[in-house]
Amino acid sequence: MEELTADVIETEDKEVLIDEIMTRYGQEILQLVYSYVKNQGLAEDLTQDIFIKCYKSLHTYSGKSKLRTWLWRIAINHCKDYLKSWYNRKVIMTDEEPANSKTKKELVEQVVIQKEEDDELIAAIMKLPIKYREVIYLFYYEELPVKEIAVLTDTGDNTVKTRLKRAKELLKERLEA
Numbered sequence: 001m002e003e004l005t006a007d008v009i010e011t012e013d014k015e016v017l018i019d020e021i022m023t024r025y026g027q028e029i030l031q032l033v034y035s036y037v038k039n040q041g042l043a044e045d046l047t048q049d050i051f052i053k054c055y056k057s058l059h060t061y062s063g064k065s066k067l068r069t070w071l072w073r074i075a076i077n078h079c080k081d082y083l084k085s086w087y088n089r090k091v092i093m094t095d096e097e098p099a100n101s102k103t104k105k106e107l108v109e110q111v112v113i114q115k116e117e118d119d120e121l122i123a124a125i126m127k128l129p130i131k132y133r134e135v136i137y138l139f140y141y142e143e144l145p146v147k148e149i150a151v152l153t154d155t156g157d158n159t160v161k162t163r164l165k166r167a168k169e170l171l172k173e174r175l176e177a
Contacts, residue, residue, distance in 0.1 A: 018055045025068060026051075028142065029075050035137040036079035038126055046082060050075045065151065072152050076134070083130070124174045132167035135160055 029050060034043035053074055061070055082088055125136055138149045149160045
């Protein structure tokens with residue numbers, strides 16, 4: 001997939017461009033946001049907010065980094081801002097669904113589809129502190145190189161490597177317990 005460049009962004013219609021950006025990066029951003037907030041509905045809401053910010057800030061994209069990196073930086077900052085916000089600290093979110101919202105067939109299918117080992121690993125990852133969780137997600141799930149992760153997290157290459165190593169150690173401890 002070809003990367004969008006700064007000159008295309010300047011010349012193309014903003015609505016068409018944001019539609020293209022959402023199509024290309026929407027699922028990735030949603031997964032990234034979910035790794036921060038651990039709530040599907042909230043992740044969807046924050047992802048919409050991120051694309052609104054992106055739309056409003058397209059004129060500030062200078063082309064110094066890839067558009068994907070620029071968008072991810074917006075997403076990461078937005079997630080961190082949300083996690084520090086009064087709303088996040090004071091309002092209690094629930095994942096409870098209304099009774100009888102799914103049929104028995106759907107529930108059985110869902111249980112069969114899920115793999116126990118994957119669930120255990122994901123749960124262990126989600127329990128990691130955010131600084132370890134984000135590097136694990138970016139390195140293993142998004143397959144980003146250490147240098148790009150360093151840019152996205154605003155840290156050094158060695159810091160990213162250390163966090164990856166420490167995150168793997170923590171995961172090993174938790175999964176063997």
